[in-house]
Amino acid sequence: xxxxxxxxxxxxxxxxxxxxxxxxxxxxxxxxxxxxxxxxxxxxxxxxxxxxxxxxxxxxxxxxxxxxxxxxxxxxxxxxxxxxxxxxxxxxxxxxxxxxxxxxxxxxxxxxxxxxxxxxxxxxxxxxxxxxxxxxxxxxxxxxxxxxxxxxxxxxxxxxxxxxxxxxxxxxxxxxxxxxxxxxxxxxxxxxxxxxxxxxxxxxxxxxxxxxxxxxxxxxxxxxxxxxxxxxxxxxxxxxxxxxxxxxxxxxxxxxxxxxxxxxxxxxxxxxxxxxxxxxxxxxxxxxxxxxxxxxxxxxxxxxxxxxxxxxxxxxxxxxxxxxxxxxxxxxxxxxxxxxxxxxxxxxxxxxxxxxxxxxxxxxxxxxxxxxxxxxxxxxxxxxxxxxxxxxxxxxxxxxxxxxxxxxxxxxxxxxxxxxxxxxxxxxxxxxxxxxxxxxxxxxxxxxxxxxxxxxxxxxxxxxxxxxxxxxxxxx
Amino acid sequence: xxxxxxxxxxxxxxxxxxxxxxxxxxxxxxxxxxxxxxxxxxxxxxxxxxxxxxxxxxxxxxxxxxxxxxxxxxxxxxxxxxxxxxxxxxxxxxxxxxxxxxxxxxxxxxxxxxxxxxxxxxxxxxxxxxxxxxxxxxxxxxxxxxxxxxxxxxxxxxxxxxxxxxxxxxxxxxxxxxxxxxxxxxxxxxxxxxxxxxxxxxxxxxxxxxxxxxxxxxxxxxxxxxxxxxxxxxxxxxxxxxxxxxxxxxxxxxxxxxxxxxxxxxxxxxxxxxxxxxxxxxxxxxxxxxxxxxxxxxxxxxxxxxxxxxxxxxxxxxxxxxxxxxxxxxxxxxxxxxxxxxxxxxxxxxxxxxxxxxxxxxxxxxxxxxxxxxxxxxxxxxxxxxxxxxxxxxxxxxxxxxxxxxxxxxxxxxxxxxxxxxxxxxxxxxxxxxxxxxxxxxxxxxxxxxxxxxxxxxxxxxxxxxxxxxxxxxxx
Numbered sequence: 001x002x003x004x005x006x007x008x009x010x011x012x013x014x015x016x017x018x019x020x021x022x023x024x025x026x027x028x029x030x031x032x033x034x035x036x037x038x039x040x041x042x043x044x045x046x047x048x049x050x051x052x053x054x055x056x057x058x059x060x061x062x063x064x065x066x067x068x069x070x071x072x073x074x075x076x077x078x079x080x081x082x083x084x085x086x087x088x089x090x091x092x093x094x095x096x097x098x099x100x101x102x103x104x105x106x107x108x109x110x111x112x113x114x115x116x117x118x119x120x121x122x123x124x125x126x127x128x129x130x131x132x133x134x135x136x137x138x139x140x141x142x143x144x145x146x147x148x149x150x151x152x153x154x155x156x157x158x159x160x161x162x163x164x165x166x167x168x169x170x171x172x173x174x175x176x177x178x179x180x181x182x183x184x185x186x187x188x189x190x191x192x193x194x195x196x197x198x199x200x201x202x203x204x205x206x207x208x209x210x211x212x213x214x215x216x217x218x219x220x221x222x223x224x225x226x227x228x229x230x231x232x233x234x235x236x237x238x239x240x241x242x243x244x245x246x247x248x249x250x251x252x253x254x255x256x257x258x259x260x261x262x263x264x265x266x267x268x269x270x271x272x273x274x275x276x277x278x279x280x281x282x283x284x285x286x287x288x289x290x291x292x293x294x295x296x297x298x299x300x301x302x303x304x305x306x307x308x309x310x311x312x313x314x315x316x317x318x319x320x321x322x323x324x325x326x327x328x329x330x331x332x333x334x335x336x337x338x339x340x341x342x343x344x345x346x347x348x349x350x351x352x353x354x355x356x357x358x359x360x361x362x363x364x365x366x367x368x369x370x371x372x373x374x375x376x377x378x379x380x381x382x383x384x385x386x387x388x389x390x391x392x393x394x395x396x397x398x399x400x401x402x403x404x405x406x407x408x409x410x411x412x413x414x415x416x417x418x419x420x421x422x423x424x425x426x427x428x429x430x431x432x433x434x435x436x437x438x439x440x441x442x443x444x445x446x447x448x449x450x451x452x453x454x455x456x457x458x459x460x461x462x463x464x465x466x467x468x469x470x471x472x473x474x475x476x
Numbered sequence: 477x478x479x480x481x482x483x484x485x486x487x488x489x490x491x492x493x494x495x496x497x498x499x500x501x502x503x504x505x506x507x508x509x510x511x512x513x514x515x516x517x518x519x520x521x522x523x524x525x526x527x528x529x530x531x532x533x534x535x536x537x538x539x540x541x542x543x544x545x546x547x548x549x550x551x552x553x554x555x556x557x558x559x560x561x562x563x564x565x566x567x568x569x570x571x572x573x574x575x576x577x578x579x580x581x582x583x584x585x586x587x588x589x590x591x592x593x594x595x596x597x598x599x600x601x602x603x604x605x606x607x608x609x610x611x612x613x614x615x616x617x618x619x620x621x622x623x624x625x626x627x628x629x630x631x632x633x634x635x636x637x638x639x640x641x642x643x644x645x646x647x648x649x650x651x652x653x654x655x656x657x658x659x660x661x662x663x664x665x666x667x668x669x670x671x672x673x674x675x676x677x678x679x680x681x682x683x684x685x686x687x688x689x690x691x692x693x694x695x696x697x698x699x700x701x702x703x704x705x706x707x708x709x710x711x712x713x714x715x716x717x718x719x720x721x722x723x724x725x726x727x728x729x730x731x732x733x734x735x736x737x738x739x740x741x742x743x744x745x746x747x748x749x750x751x752x753x754x755x756x757x758x759x760x761x762x763x764x765x766x767x768x769x770x771x772x773x774x775x776x777x778x779x780x781x782x783x784x785x786x787x788x789x790x791x792x793x794x795x796x797x798x799x800x801x802x803x804x805x806x807x808x809x810x811x812x813x814x815x816x817x818x819x820x821x822x823x824x825x826x827x828x829x830x831x832x833x834x835x836x837x838x839x840x841x842x843x844x845x846x847x848x849x850x851x852x853x854x855x856x857x858x859x860x861x862x863x864x865x866x867x868x869x870x871x872x873x874x875x876x877x878x879x880x881x882x883x884x885x886x887x888x889x890x891x892x893x894x895x896x897x898x899x900x901x902x903x904x905x906x907x908x909x910x911x912x913x914x915x916x917x918x919x920x921x922x923x924x925x926x927x928x929x930x931x932x933x934x935x936x937x938x939x940x941x942x943x944x945x946x947x948x949x950x951x952x
Contacts, residue, residue, distance in 0.1 A: 327831030
């Protein structure tokens with residue numbers, strides 16, 4: 001182990017993380033005895049009190065337990081929790097979507113500050129640069145009272161589009177400001193894309209599972225959906241996509257290759273390239289949701305499908321809702337060769353986006369505050385997710401599986417066979433805990449024993465006891 | 477004449493307004509001699525310099541001319557300009573709408589600050605409470621950094637909905653906060669309404685002329701439109717509506733009874749009541765656009781169609797874009813009995829509206845600044861419109877007609893037979909003047925010799941010479 005602690009006060013955290021990683025990796029098994037404080041202090045070259053602090057934290061999290069006069073042990077209840085398998089849909093078939101009522105019930109918790117936000121996929125405000133952004137917003141408003149109050153153009157604020165275009169280099173794209181359309185969050189980008197590409201009755205190809213708001217949109221636009229299985233470990237399989245597009249008349253695909261919500265799956269770069277190539281040959285447009293692309297836990301940002309697009313057939317949707325401020329509702333669409341039609345849809349939906357929020361985010365990005373913030377955010381999101389996974393392993397009934405995503409902020413939990421996610425959703429809501437039942441992530445009922453948990457809020461005793469209570473409810 | 481001038485420096489304005497009213501009413505005819513400065517000063521009990529200042533202003537505006545050693549005369553070129561007649565559509569017929577390309581060209585001038593804004597229907601920022609609002613926005617942001625950055629609920633900010641519900645009493649409605657859904661401007665309210673009520677291929681009834689964005693939306697949603705003529709003087713005729721709804725299977729009506737854009741027509745309260753009653757009997761929902769309702773020039777606010785609605789069949793759409801800040805994009809929808817479906821559409825379009833702008837407008841309204849502002853705004857809008865009408869009378873070719881609206885901020889100009897509005901639009905745009913050709917206000921080509929001018933900007937020499945130049949171009 002190599003721990004060059006930067007800053008004394010956080011040194012214990014590094015020890016804690018290092019140890020929990022070994023426990024989770026199975027290097028230390030349930031019942032194993034941990035090295036004594038003295039041994040550990042010597043081998044890590046940190047003080048005894050640092051190790052002691054770390055052990056206390058691990059005990060609080062339920063990973064280890066102290067046995068009187070004997071030392072610390074990995075908790076015997078601790079078990080390695082497996083990840084869910086790919087859920088194969090027997091035969092891909094078109095489905096009309098009819099989950100709207102249930103989804104709307106689940107959505108009622110959005111913005112409701114009285115409910116423990118395990119259902120809301122968004123880093124909580126404490127992790128976002130809200131104070132910096134507020135300062136910037138105030139000065140933007142003060143410096144530009146007229147411009148902030150006036151209409152923006154239909155494509156959106158030019159400064160903002162330039163900043164987004166500039167940053168798209170990170171994910172391998174070469175879009176320019178003129179390729180972009182600012183939207184009211186990524187949801188609007190997706191909505192504009194589907195209105196642009198489809199008519200009622202058309203068939204679209206989606207991942208299974210898929211973000212329920214996509215399904216709701218598919219339902220509301222009168223479309224039919226066909227599903228390609230998403231593998232929690234490897235994402236979308238290009239061969240399956242090719243098969244389905246050969247058999248059915250698909251008008252558009254909707255894929256989230258980077259940390260798909262809810263299964264957190266990451267599709268590899270090779271697979272991305274192949275998917276884009278195949279679809280381009282068949283002239284099938286592809287709507288890409290990349291809202292989690294910046295929240296990767298690995299060394300480098302995963303590429304977008306858009307970055308492999310040579311024909312303008314990929315419509316990239318993203319936003320700053322998961323990284324800067326959800327309430328600012330600033331998203332964007334790079335609609336490729338469909339720009340003209342997309343602008344028409346934007347104009348007839350709500351003309352143009354809110355001016356001051358666009359200007360504030362443009363200035364925030366220009367001041368180069370974002371990269372440092374993202375780095376911190378990624379570390380925090382990873383830590384929170386790790387802690388939540390561990391707690392699920394401790395609290396949920398035997399037979400539970402949970403994903404181990406390489407980014408994003410959701411965990412996809414498979415409850416033991418026979419358990420019902422909707423049932424758990426209603427029970428949890430009654431106790432003020434917001435989760436989302438798995439069934440709403442597919443037009444079919446294949447995910448009835450799944451739930452999705454968001455790890456977007458900083459780890460706290462409140463969250464920990466929420467997860468514990470969920471585990472109890474799941475076991476009932 | 478009775479002029480109790482309040483504040484010396486604006487006394488001349490009152491003299492100017494009084495005289496221009498008499499000229500426009502025809503009490504003083506072209507070529508008539510005006511009273512001398514001394515006579516006028518005596519009869520109005522104001523100073524000679526005040527009268528002199530007023531005469532100078534009237535001369536600048538081209539209403540009167542001074543003849544050396546003789547005094548001031550009403551200009552001989554001055555003529556009373558008639559209002560356009562109702563444009564009867566021979567036989568009401570369903571039409572598919574195909575004006576999108578042309579409309580989009582016209583819309584390109586929105587938000588473009590280099591073009592003389594005679595095409596943009598919005599009071600210019602100088603007339604809006606932008607400085608007050610900026611201050612409020614700054615303090616809202618400072619006081620609530622977390623709340624302004626976080627998601628709002630789907631129906632929107634509760635304080636804001638309460639304020640809007642409270643103010644709806646003015647237009648005769650008794651809606652509550654729970655009846656309301658906040659939208660990204662009134663356009664989104666209209667879009668949500670039509671998505672809620674219709675499916676592609678459905679037939680909707682619209683006014684003729686109608687706001688071109690409505691037509692564009694009708695086109696984009698794959699609907700067909702049938703037109704009921706709008707009379708510049710009296711608005712919508714309930715008998716015609718009844719006739720058409722008996723003959724055709726109308727799924728929804730879209731009416732703007734208060735100062736319809738572009739013809740400025742006001743439908744009387746009796747007619748409103750009858751229209752709502754008839755449609756309720758046939759169970760046909762009615763989408764109402766009331767964005768100009770607060771900009772009335774008479775003594776009291778006209779009622780909404782919603783205020784006569786007992787069955788929840790009226791979907792009221794409005795916004796603060798014309799009265800507070802277009803760039804804040806704060807609108808609302810009172811969707812009556814369609815609330816649940818409307819919330820679904822909102823959620824799948826863009827989840828919820830921008831948080832800080834909603835909070836700022838809620839606080840602005842709570843501080844009771846709005847009524848005083850509206851009073852000033854109405855006076856300014858009336859004055860600007862009067863001046864523009866007069867200038868059109870002076871500058872446009874013989875045979876031109878122009879509306880005389882009782883509110884709103886647009887003039888609907890009928891060019892002499894044979895003149896082409898689209899031609900004038902392109903010529904004007906080349907010279908940096910933004911107008912909108914009449915043809916885009918109907919699915920048919922009946923308004924090919926019309927244009928719409930916005931009088932939303934404070935009267936200035938630049939605007940005056942813009943109108944003059946337009947008149948020259950129209951005469952070519």
